[in-house]
Amino acid sequence: MVHLSEETLSELLEGESVTGAKEHLASCPVCRGELEALRRLRSELRELPELDAPPELWSRIEARLPVGGRARGTRRGWRSQIAMQVAALAAVFVLGLGLGRMFAPGDQAGPGSQLVSERAAATSLADAMAEVRRLGAQYDAALRNLEQLAAQEGAPTPSLAEQRLASLDALVEASRTALSVEPADPVLNSYLFAALEERAAVLRQMRVQQGSGSEVLWR
Amino acid sequence: MVDLTEATLVRRARAGELEAMRELYERHASRVYTVVRRLAGDNDLAADLAQDAWASAFQKIREFRGEAAFGTWVHRIAVNTALTQLRQAARRRNLEQGFDGSSTQGNPDRWPASGAAERVTIQRALDLLPDGYRSVLWLHDVEGYTHEEIGARLGIAVGTSKSQLAKARARLRALVTESRAEVVDHGAS
Numbered sequence: 001m002v003h004l005s006e007e008t009l010s011e012l013l014e015g016e017s018v019t020g021a022k023e024h025l026a027s028c029p030v031c032r033g034e035l036e037a038l039r040r041l042r043s044e045l046r047e048l049p050e051l052d053a054p055p056e057l058w059s060r061i062e063a064r065l066p067v068g069g070r071a072r073g074t075r076r077g078w079r080s081q082i083a084m085q086v087a088a089l090a091a092v093f094v095l096g097l098g099l100g101r102m103f104a105p106g107d108q109a110g111p112g113s114q115l116v117s118e119r120a121a122a123t124s125l126a127d128a129m130a131e132v133r134r135l136g137a138q139y140d141a142a143l144r145n146l147e148q149l150a151a152q153e154g155a156p157t158p159s160l161a162e163q164r165l166a167s168l169d170a171l172v173e174a175s176r177t178a179l180s181v182e183p184a185d186p187v188l189n190s191y192l193f194a195a196l197e198e199r200a201a202v203l204r205q206m207r208v209q210q211g212s213g214s215e216v217l218w219r
Numbered sequence: 220m221v222d223l224t225e226a227t228l229v230r231r232a233r234a235g236e237l238e239a240m241r242e243l244y245e246r247h248a249s250r251v252y253t254v255v256r257r258l259a260g261d262n263d264l265a266a267d268l269a270q271d272a273w274a275s276a277f278q279k280i281r282e283f284r285g286e287a288a289f290g291t292w293v294h295r296i297a298v299n300t301a302l303t304q305l306r307q308a309a310r311r312r313n314l315e316q317g318f319d320g321s322s323t324q325g326n327p328d329r330w331p332a333s334g335a336a337e338r339v340t341i342q343r344a345l346d347l348l349p350d351g352y353r354s355v356l357w358l359h360d361v362e363g364y365t366h367e368e369i370g371a372r373l374g375i376a377v378g379t380s381k382s383q384l385a386k387a388r389a390r391l392r393a394l395v396t397e398s399r400a401e402v403v404d405h406g407a408s
C-alpha cells in the first residue's frame with residue numbers, strides 16, 4: 001500500500017480535503033498515526049514558552065537610540081560622522097585585504113595604513129559611499145582568494161578565523177554606529193546585515209571545527 | 220481596547236525620552252526576542268536581530284500611528300527584520316540550498332558534528348531546520364501567516380510556501396522521532 005505523501009498529510013493538517021485521502025486514512029493506521037504526530041508537533045510548537053531577552057540587550061539597543069537632545073555625544077553633522085564611519089569601515093576592509101594577501105601569491109601587498117588615511121580624507125558623502133562600495137568589492141575578492149587557497153592547500157589556522165571574527169566585530173560595530181546617524185541608508189544596512197551573517201557563519205564554523213576536528217573552515 | 224499608559228509612553232518615546240523607550244522595551248522585550256529567536260535558530264543571531272529590530276522601531280516611532288497596539292507594531296518590525304536578514308544571509312551564502320529550501324538537505328552548519336545521543340527537544344529540532352523551512356513553519360503554524368503573506372514576505376510563490384511547509388513539518392517530525400527512538404544519525408538525509 002502506498003502511504004500518503006508529506007504534502008498530502010500537510011494539507012490534511014490544514015483541514016483541506018484531498019481526493020482519496022479520507023478513504024486511505026480510514027484503512028491505514030500508519031498514516032493516521034503520522035497525521036496525529038504532525039498535529040501534536042504543531043501543538044508543541046505553539047506551546048513553546050516565551051523567552052527572556054538577554055540581560056545585556058537593552059544597553060546594546062540604548063547605544064543606537066535617537067535620544068532627545070542627541071545625548072549620544074556631540075552631533076558634529078551627519079556628513080562628517082558618515083565620513084568617520086567610512087574610515088572605520090575602511091580600516092576593517094584593509095584588515096580583510098591584508099588577510100587575503102597573506103594567502104594570495106603574486107598579489108602585491110599594499111600598506112594598509114596608507115589606505116586608511118586615504119579613507120579618512122573622504123569628505124563628501126558620495127565619495128565616501130563610492131569608497132565603501134569599492135572597498136567592499138575588494139574585500140569580497142580577497143575572501144574569494146582565501147577560499148580558493150583554502151580549497152587547494154587545506155584550511156587556514158583557527159587564529160585566522162579569530163582575526164576574521166575580530167574584523168567582522170569591528171565592522172558590525174562601525175555599521176551600527178553609522179546607522180545610528182543614517183538609519184535608513186541602504187548601503188550601510190546591507191553592510192551590517194552582511195557582516196552579521198558572516199560573523200555568524202565564522203562562529204558556527206569555529207564551533208563545528210572545535211567539535212569535530214573537521215577541516216571545513218571557509219566556504 | 221485603549222491602553223492609555225502605553226499611549227503616553229509612546230508619545231514620550233516619540234519625543235526622545237529614554238526612560239519611556241526603556242519602559243516600552245521592558246514591556247515587550249520577551250515577545251520580540253522570542254519571535255526573532257524562533258526565526259533565527261541561534262542565540263547570537265537572535266540577540267543581534269532583536270537589537271536591530273528595537274533600534275529600528277525607536278528610530279521610526281514617528282511612523283507609529285497607534286492603529287495597532289505598540290506590541291503588535293514592534294512585533295511586526297521584528298519579524299520583518301529577521302526575514303530580511305535571513306534572506307540576505309541566504310543570498311550571500313549562495314549555498315545550493317537556497318532560502319526557499321529547494322534542496323531537502325539541511326544546512327550542514329546547523330547539524331551537530333558529533334553523533335552524540337542528544338535529546339532533540341522540539342525547540343532544538345526547530346533550530347536544526349534550514350532557515351527557509353523554519354521561517355515558513357513558524358510564520359504559518361505559530362504566527363498565523365497565510366501562504367500568500369509568507370510568499371509576499373519571502374519572495375516565493377504560494378505553492379512553494381505550501382511545499383516548504385510540508386517539508387518542514389516532515390523534517391521536524393523526523394528529527395523528533397529520531398531522538399525519541401534514541402537513534403541519532405544526523406548525517407542521513
Ligand SMILES: [Zn+2]
Nearest residue numbers: 003004028031
Ligand atoms: Zn498509509
